[in-house]
Amino acid sequence: MSALPSLAAYGEVAGKDVIEHLRQLARRLKGIRVVHVNSTRVGGGVAEILNRLIPLMNELGVNATWEVIEGTPEFFAVTKSFHNGIQGFPVNVSEKALRIYEEVSRHNAERLRDQLLSADVVFIHDPQPARMMMHLPERKGKWIWRCHVDVSRPHRPVWKYLREVVKGYDASIFSLADFAQQLPHPQYLIPPSIDPLSAKNVELPAEEVRMVMEEFGLDPSRPLLVQVSRFDRFKDPIGVIEAYKLVRQYFPVQLALAGGTAVDDPEGAAVLAEVEKAAEGDPDIKILLLPPDADRAINALQRAAVVVVQKSIKEGFGLTVTEAMWKGKPVIGGHAGGIKLQVANYHTGFLVHSPEGAALRIRYLLNHPELIVQMGVKARSFVREHFLLTRHLREYLTLMVSLIHGDGERIVLR
Numbered sequence: 001m002s003a004l005p006s007l008a009a010y011g012e013v014a015g016k017d018v019i020e021h022l023r024q025l026a027r028r029l030k031g032i033r034v035v036h037v038n039s040t041r042v043g044g045g046v047a048e049i050l051n052r053l054i055p056l057m058n059e060l061g062v063n064a065t066w067e068v069i070e071g072t073p074e075f076f077a078v079t080k081s082f083h084n085g086i087q088g089f090p091v092n093v094s095e096k097a098l099r100i101y102e103e104v105s106r107h108n109a110e111r112l113r114d115q116l117l118s119a120d121v122v123f124i125h126d127p128q129p130a131r132m133m134m135h136l137p138e139r140k141g142k143w144i145w146r147c148h149v150d151v152s153r154p155h156r157p158v159w160k161y162l163r164e165v166v167k168g169y170d171a172s173i174f175s176l177a178d179f180a181q182q183l184p185h186p187q188y189l190i191p192p193s194i195d196p197l198s199a200k201n202v203e204l205p206a207e208e209v210r211m212v213m214e215e216f217g218l219d220p221s222r223p224l225l226v227q228v229s230r231f232d233r234f235k236d237p238i239g240v241i242e243a244y245k246l247v248r249q250y251f252p253v254q255l256a257l258a259g260g261t262a263v264d265d266p267e268g269a270a271v272l273a274e275v276e277k278a279a280e281g282d283p284d285i286k287i288l289l290l291p292p293d294a295d296r297a298i299n300a301l302q303r304a305a306v307v308v309v310q311k312s313i314k315e316g317f318g319l320t321v322t323e324a325m326w327k328g329k330p331v332i333g334g335h336a337g338g339i340k341l342q343v344a345n346y347h348t349g350f351l352v353h354s355p356e357g358a359a360l361r362i363r364y365l366l367n368h369p370e371l372i373v374q375m376g377v378k379a380r381s382f383v384r385e386h387f388l389l390t391r392h393l394r395e396y397l398t399l400m401v402s403l404i405h406g407d408g409e410r411i412v413l414r
Contacts, residue, residue, distance in 0.1 A: 004052065004279050005197045007059050014390040015195045022390065025397040026060035032120040033141075037112070037126035038255060039079070041068050041129060043260055044230065045192055045319040046125050046148055049392070051196045056393055062400075067112050069129045075104040080267060082127040085158030086151050087234065087314040095160060102131060109135035117141075121400050124169075142403045145172040148192065148316045150337040152178045152403035171403060174318045175338050186397050190319045190409040191338060192324040193328060194383070199295035204303060208286075212300035216286050218254055222391055223366060226305035228258045228298055228323070231271040231289075234314040236334065239355045241278045241285065243311065243332075246359035249286070251366050258288040258301055301329050305366055306372060311358055312336050325349075326383045328376035332358050342387070348379040 011019045034057060038046050040292060050066050057064035061296045070349070071079075078097045085091040116122055116132070124130055126148055133143050145166045151159070151174070159181070166172065171186045180187050194201055213220050221270040229235040237257050239287060244255040270287065279285040290297060302308055308324035309332045317338030321331050325342065331349035333339035343349040350361040365372050 004055050005159070007056055009197060010390050013384070018390050018394075022060060022376075022394055022397065025394065025401060026062060028401050029397060030061040032062060032400070032404070033118060034038075034062055034121045034400070035067060035115055035119040035120050036064070036123045037069065037129045037132070038125035039069055039071070039076075039117075045317070048195070048198075048200075049192060049389070052198060052389060052392060053396070056389070060397075061229055063231045064208040065115065065241075066258045067109040067115060069132075070106050070111070070396060071128070072100070074100050076383045079128045082158055082162060082372045083149060086127070086149055086162065088153045090155050093161070098161070103130035105129070106135045107402070111177050120404065127162055130162070132169060134165065142170045144399070144403075145169045147172060147174055147179065150179055150253060150314050150316050151181055154181075156167060171399070173399070176341060179337075187378060188395075190392065190395045190399070191387065192319055192322075193389045194319055194322045196326060196390045201323060202299070204296065204299055208296070209300045212297050213304050216256065216288060218256065220284060220303070220304070223251060223253045223306040224256060224304050225253055225307055225309055225362065226256045226258065226301050227309040227311065228302065229310065229312070231268050231275060232311055233267070233271055236311045236313050237271070237275045238278050239358070240309050240311050241275070241360065242355035243309070243358035244285065246356065247366070250363055253362075253366075254284045254286070256286045256288060256301055256305075258290055258298060260290050260292060260294070278298065289414050299327075302329060304412050305329055306364055307332060309358065309362075311352065311355070312339060315339050318342065322383055322387045325379035328380045330372055330375035330379060332361050342382070344382075348375055350384055366410065
């Protein structure tokens with residue numbers, strides 16, 4: 001495995017003044033112990049961010065570590081129901097399921113007790129590990145609940161339960177103001193970010209892009225549409241296939257649906273089967289179940305695409321949108337969650353509500369190739385300004401300075 005780039009390397013992308021600002025902020029936090037806890041080390045945006053954020057914190061003198069909870073299939077089935085429920089889907093979580101969630105939470109709290117109680121700051125990511133705090137009443141550090149999910153219109157019984165779980169935290173973080181809920185502690189607004197120097201986002205040789213297309217049976221002479229995301233109903237892969245079929249009546253397009261699985265998402269296999277059925281053996285639809293280390297392949301697919309699609313019905317943020325924009329691609333995105341924060345109609349892409357709307361916008365771009373280039377330039381510039389890892393790191397440091405030293409605003413805005 002190649003060495004991770006140093007903080008100084010990010011100065012070439014974000015600017016040297018940005019790196020100096022990070023060093024200045026970190027001086028007030030030198031030597032503190034920080035623990036991040038989530039539910040999986042691979043699969044999904046949270047794991048991707050932590051994989052790079054933790055080493056950069058340590059380089060700045062913050063003693064940061066990353067812990068992952070353990071859980072049974074039954075536990076992750078419960079937390080998937082929580083995930084669906086807080087995104088507005090009506091779910092029924094039984095008392096038996098809640099007891100499973102609570103017992104596994106107690107087990108993880110005991111297993112990680114020493115690390116958590118010795119930390120000055122603990123970041124707990126999403127509902128899966130959230131209840132551990134309730135099993136550690138003697139905690140001394142600051143505990144922060146980091147919610148990456150769209151909680152704007154939750155299924156009320158689920159949110160009522162989870163609110164009792166998280167209300168005792170010292171602070172919470174949401175990706176957008178629309179997601180924030182009434183809680184008795186300070187709330188911070190910190191969107192996610194991409195690592196511009198990761199294998200998924202670095203510049204690639206044209207030959208490598210061509211080889212990846214060849215590996216997946218894609219024709220470089222025809223327009224390629226790409227959606228990269230887990231096989232999740234909220235990502236609406238079936239709707240993407242419907243949009244592709246409408247566009248295909250006018251243009252000889254191809255579609256690649258590239259995704260993977262995560263250990264904390266037990267529904268992935270069922271959704272993948274539905275997608276394969278919807279494709280109906282169409283040779284121009286490539287359904288790619290990629291391993292966790294396929295970052296360069298994903299990078300190549302996004303670079304090969306003429307248009308990138310992310311037709312989510314619900315979306316916490318949508319880092320695949322950010323990735324595509326960084327590569328200079330216009331994005332056709334669902335009018336949902338953090339996609340709305342990134343896709344500006346007629347500037348960095350288009351927001352849509354239906355497969356028909358997505359097909360209409362794809363056709364429009366294919367008929368106006370000069371707009372594809374113009375939107376791509378704007379998209380990359382927008383990501384550089386707002387959604388790089390260095391901005392994310394700065395806001396985490398600012399939050400910790402605020403909580404530990406009592407400085408700064410309660411709401412951290414970009």
